[in-house]
Amino acid sequence: MKIYFSPFSPYVRKCLVTAHELGLSERVQLLPANANPVQRDQELIAQNPLGQIPTFLTDEGSVLYDSRVICEYLDALGGGTLFPRSGAARWDTLTLAALGDGVLDAALLARYEDAARPEALRWAAWRAGQLDKAETALAHLGAHP
Numbered sequence: 001m002k003i004y005f006s007p008f009s010p011y012v013r014k015c016l017v018t019a020h021e022l023g024l025s026e027r028v029q030l031l032p033a034n035a036n037p038v039q040r041d042q043e044l045i046a047q048n049p050l051g052q053i054p055t056f057l058t059d060e061g062s063v064l065y066d067s068r069v070i071c072e073y074l075d076a077l078g079g080g081t082l083f084p085r086s087g088a089a090r091w092d093t094l095t096l097a098a099l100g101d102g103v104l105d106a107a108l109l110a111r112y113e114d115a116a117r118p119e120a121l122r123w124a125a126w127r128a129g130q131l132d133k134a135e136t137a138l139a140h141l142g143a144h145p
Helices: 010-021 042-047 067-077 087-115 124-143
Strands: 002-005 029-032 055-057 063-065
Touching: 002 010, 010 067, 010 087, 042 055, 063 067, 067 087, 087 124
Parallel strands: 002 029
Antiparallel strands: 002 055, 055 063
């Protein structure tokens, strides 16, 4: 198995932690990628038309993308211990995962506002709104561990 990655991607880290927790990390080969919202990595696009990481190649030759899909795949491959298969526990787990993804999405968008958008076009209120999403989600997690 192979995963296109950047050491800076929180979504890749999420997949690698999942692989580690399931005892699969030794089976996952890391393929460096330069995923950038402006200067897109053509090698990555050849595997994933969105040009995003993580992009995962299974041993069977399938290409999976989006960290949620990759984590579910790894969970199934590793014996299904992280994502309950049915019932309220499944929906609670998937909702918690969506909350985590929302924090990552908001933080990444705030980072792009600072690092990728030209200074003259930056929108401070929009960036603050993204960071507020992350802060309120983390506060919710703190109040409901």
